[in-house]
Amino acid sequence: MPAEQIRVRGLVQGVGFRPTVWRIASQLGLQGDVSNDGEGVLVRLWADRHAIGRFCEQLQAECPPLARIDFIQRQPFVDAAPAQPGFQIIASQSGGVHTGIVPDAATCHACREEIFDPANRRYRYPFTNCTHCGPRLSIIERIPYDRANTSMRLFPMCPVCEAEYLDPADRRFHAQPNACPVCGPQLWLEDRAGEQIELTAEERDSIDSASRLLRQGQILAIKGIGGVHLACDAANPAAVARLRQRKRRPAKPFALMARDATVIRRYCRLSREELDLLQSPAAPILLLDQQGETLPEALAPGQASLGFMLPYTPLHQLLLADWEHPLVMTSGNLSEEPQCVGNHETRRRLGEIADAYLLHDRPIVNRVDDSVARLVAGRPRLLRRARGYAPGHLALPPGFEQAPDLLALGGELKSTLCLLKDGQAILTQHLGDLENYPTFQAYQQTLALYRQLYQHHPTRLVVDSHPGYRSHRFGRELAQQQGLPLERVQHHHAHIASVMAERGWPLDGGRVLGICLDGSGYGEDGTIWGGELLLVDYRSCQRLGHLQTTALPGGSKAIQEPWRNAFAQLQRCFGWSQVERQWGGLEAICALQQRPVAVLLAMVEQGLNSPLSSSCGRLFDAVAALLGICADGIDYEGQAAVELETAAMAAVERLPEPYPFGFNREESGLVLDPTPMWRALMQDLADGVCSEQIAYAFHLGLASALVRAVRQLAEVHGIQTVALSGGVFQNRSLFEAIAESLRKQGLRLLSHEAVPSNDGGLALGQAVIAAARQIK
Template identity: 55%
Template sequence: MNLHQPIPAEQSGAVEIRVRGRVQGVGFRPTVWRIARELGLNGEVLNDADGVLVRLGGSGAAIARLLERMEAERPPLGRIDHFETRPFGGDLPREFRIAESVGGTAHTQVTPDAAICEACAAEVVDPFARRYRYPFTNCTHCGPRFSIVTGIPYDRAQTTMAPFPMCPACDAEYTDPADRRFHAEPIACHTCGPTARLVRFDGRAVSFDQHSMLDDVDAVCSLLQKGEIVAIKGLGGYQIACDATNEDAVTRLRILKKRDAKPFALMARDIEIVGRYCALDDIARQVLHSPEAPIVILPASGTARLPDVVAPGMTTLGFMLPTTPLHLLILRRMDRPVVMTSGNLSDEPQVTTEAEASARLSAIAPYALVHDRDIANRIDDSVVRIMAGKARLVRRARGYAPAPIQLPPGFEAAPQILAHGGELKATFCLVKDGEAILSQHQGDLEDAATYDDYCKNLALYATLFDHAPEVLVADKHPEYLSTKLARARAGKDGLATIEVQHHHAHVGACLAENGYPLDGAPVLGIVLDGLGLGDDGTIWGGEFLLADYQGYERLATFKPVAMPGGAAAVREPWRNLYAHLMAEMGWAQFSLNFSELALYAALEARRGPTLDAMINNGVNAPLASSCGRLFDAVAAALGLAKDVQAYEGQAAAALEAAVDEDVLRGEDEALAYPLNGPNLRGSGLPYIEPLAMWNAILGDLILETPAPVMAARFHKGLAKAIAVMARKLSRRDSAEGARFTHVALSGGCFQNRVLFEQVVHRLEAEDFTVLPHAQVPANDGGLALGQAVIGAAQLIQKEMRTREGNTSCASEFQAAS
């Protein structure tokens, strides 16, 4: 990558180098200082609102060498996007120095929080180190960043460490460019930094045997070992912990937290403990040990087993390693995993203050480990899943946000834009300086506290990134709270708005993160999710779109089927099953051929004139081409889904978990459930028709075929139908040539590992270039990025048309003259 303009070796003199990227708060200035002194250069390096500025004098060869080494030797958390070099005519210091930071308009990056590094981890367990057992140890390579920052430039005075004056020892490290902690803004120690203490929410004194414990942090480990539930003030919010091997403790936590079935996140002291319970490959080990340190979803195929109540019905577990020295010290004596879930009631935002914790968590955990460093910005743990040989984000938060995403070629001139995202898994996205800044995951905006936090973060990001949008972008669904908020602000501030169709935004996000250029040829976007408002007023959710950033054409879809009860059908999978069977064969045919099934009796007990009237008359039963609802229906047919889903996607997750991998890989392709591709009446639009699949499923139920075999046949058959549809739509064999060569995969259904890998394999076998998600979630958490780039593309195109029009008018005027 050519990051800068070359400097002739024979040229000597003074130059100024602008360095853009993730270069503040990561130890970049001392790296430059060290290299410059080794090369005999004089000058200075400083932080400002644009990033890092280097002014230096010396030979052209030495300056060129410094540029090369800055990239090669950048600190672990640093990232250089590009250099800009120009002559400098001012005075320079005789020796190279680190100068004071300068404020101004923000054009730099805010660094995400980073997990404890190896050097700090070694210090906190070394009895001879100054920071032995200090739970807030950090350096320029690790520790809090976004969670404590309140302004730009990133200096201690603009973080929640401002109330803690440094002691002489910390100050000496902070001001020594050769030290690992030079300008580590959260630097602290036992003498001068934050302190942790164990409290009881009922206000009573904490009483336990002190002889076996070192301090309050270590006491948490003893409480967990005794089966207690403890609230812990973490990096970006409170967490709740208990011993994951203690079935009674985990069950109590489920009841008290009102989290019926959704899998709990786990934390283990080290990778060896994780390996007892899960299969680990090199990618998983690398991600677990990375500075981002997300929760990694892993196959639960180790030699040891956890109680089913940890992740009911799942064949995977979500593990992370200690992210802070606080967690490391808690787990030092814990030779088994702990549940480490967010500190909230189900679906609410994490609490961040001691007062909130006392009010909202005291009914869950009698004890809390608190501390006196404020959390400025709430941020949850990120979640990653390894699919098709690569780590792919399911939830983008701590460790990743708010790191910017470089926009593809063609977007350099994009104006400042704010995209508001969707309503579930809400995020928003800022566009500035050719980058997209995607916010952390925030949750469901229908929850009042989440909505308030979303609004707070909009204001925060505007301040941190000095962002003043020219245009607001939102989903076309008029009832989304994010869309209503965008419309209200547009009216108040006199801003233009662009509304983007839900599934087009999914494709846009996928294209953007894959660096697909603005002027690239249209791709086939396959978007499989639960629902999104379609252009025809129906609910879409299984779409094949010929799309680029500017627009799209709907080429094919899944069969539209009623959702009886509307939102109730999302919660109750049996409704989707009934609607699918009625759409395919009707009750009379179903009764005639399959009345001996237990499934028949179950549906007969639920059906009635009201339900049939809803479907037949289209009253509170919107048509939906939803792949997500198809998954719900199949899961219900196989007996894998309860009457009511305890959390979004539970039925689909159970269907994936049930898959027999041997059948998936080894069974004859002919036994995969068939789905056909006829055309819809009226529109002529090709669609995926599941009638043959339903006959095969019901036949297998009569034969008492095991559910894992049926789950494998469903996934394989669906993936096969998707690939066949893609080939059909490409028109490769036509005289005009192929419509597209690239296929973008997006939507929450592609978080299903089995479906995703099957589809990718089959598309690649057809010689398509597949563009999947990795940096941003395939679910609605990536929606705001897609909205932002589609909005930017429209504005850039409009500006180009205006310029062309002006040029044409000028030419006509000259000709007339």
């Protein structure tokens, strides 16, 4: 009989793909079998080519909801006949790993109905799942994705669950986390002393008890799918304040979880596109504009948006079922530390924060934080890529088919890792800031896990060119230990390359004009860059222009204390003596005069611990400080800029004149000089213009200046495509102003959606740059 072997690659394991193959083949009356292996799914069919063609078409059309087919390859093979009549699902095969791991997915509608149905055997069972939802990355230990290779191997299935698991017609066929109250993981509620909390007469289970404690104003540590959350009643100001104090998180916003869209709409605007994103299998935290009823300001101080998510596990859905307002659902950690995942770790590290613990006995193998997104210019854009998205691989652009296997180690903040393998990029979940040593330990553990999962053997390592980054030092040591070449990539080149790769810009697509705006990156001239206009392809990067460089008095202290940047900007533009003569009576200048001005002047003039920087982030800090926003210090990265944007969005008069910037031609390129902007801003301060108007005029002026610069440079260099990247582009107001103006100029725009514009996307850019340099 004629026969074909069909190779399917993509996200095709643990998503109900083999049952779909079985159903379609059975409907078409085909003979053969299907199995998982290290490369994905292997289908063998004994039939004529036309029948197999119909099978492939139907498979593409009826792909399961969590699956993604990257390609289908058909190849004839010779075999006398199938071993058994009909179509069979056979055991997984081992071999080299060339397939992907599916991200954790929010509870599907069918499972949700079961947990709220008193007649169903999974009624109120918090670990209900099927092939269309539930844990994936968070429980996997190795590929192929079979139960024996996950933390669910600790829970042998009961006969009823096993029957579901073995039935190809059941939606739980080979659902590796399949379980029920009889055989699966168990949940309990305990107090700080480790004693189990008894149910009251009205309570059905520990979830009811947990809800009662939350209503009483207590703080709970709740173990979820990829880590532990700290939860409290979001409408209880005292509980929120207590959580902030105990968690040592003075100002950074708390994430909120609401029962449904009706609850969210009481507090925020919610468009159809935003609701679709909230209800997607990824179920991220979504930043939404506030309107309607108010919640305690302490949830998101100084911000016009709230971060909401919907319950994405049965546990959360059961907990929120009776709540008419949201719960705080923030990472279970002390500020800046990694999120807790284990029970013992949770008791030890959160003992001074949580009043009680809602725990379970299913081990979390891989820590996965909640993803964060925002709708900007009508498109969803990730600010943190983690649960629901990672480690879904990214196809590399045309020309990278022969890319060597590489490992890129990312940056210092918002770190991720990127593995290149089989022409694809595997970007890890968000790992955090490596300045924190426990985060660095988790970073190393994640690297070991991914290399083991994907059987990844890189031919070279790639690091940021900043020699002081922990990721750089670690990469250098690792390269020496393993005898691998080490590639160094400039920070802002990596930023622009990451958006090029995400948007499918071909290897031979030519150069683009990149606008890269962020806090800091190691520049090729020894200064700190951060407001850059770059001519970029994958192999090279030329600096065409930048924001005027300004000293950072105190070095890293200038990042933490925005007033230092305000002083440095005014000193550079006007000289401090002129500032005092002309504006000495202003409250903002009086406040600066209380600082150690003489010391700072000496530091700047002598170049002592005052590196030069073109950072756009520090320019935002300086403007914010003069408006009395976070002048003394910040509690989290970007706080001053975030609150400055909030002020701009609150401006009543929306059509002020944008503040002007000067343009100078220097050896380093076109320089955007903020001196005219500062003169106009200081005059407005003197005239009593409100801070919201000033903030808005600054945003508008910076956007206008950058667009003007791009127009000039694009014309000179014959460029039609502009790429935007860097953490400053998380600012929706600035992004939308620039993007709209560039499109009106007829320029093509490349911007991030699936990969963060902040340093969470650096590793992808590093990887494609290093790969391009190796491809001849």
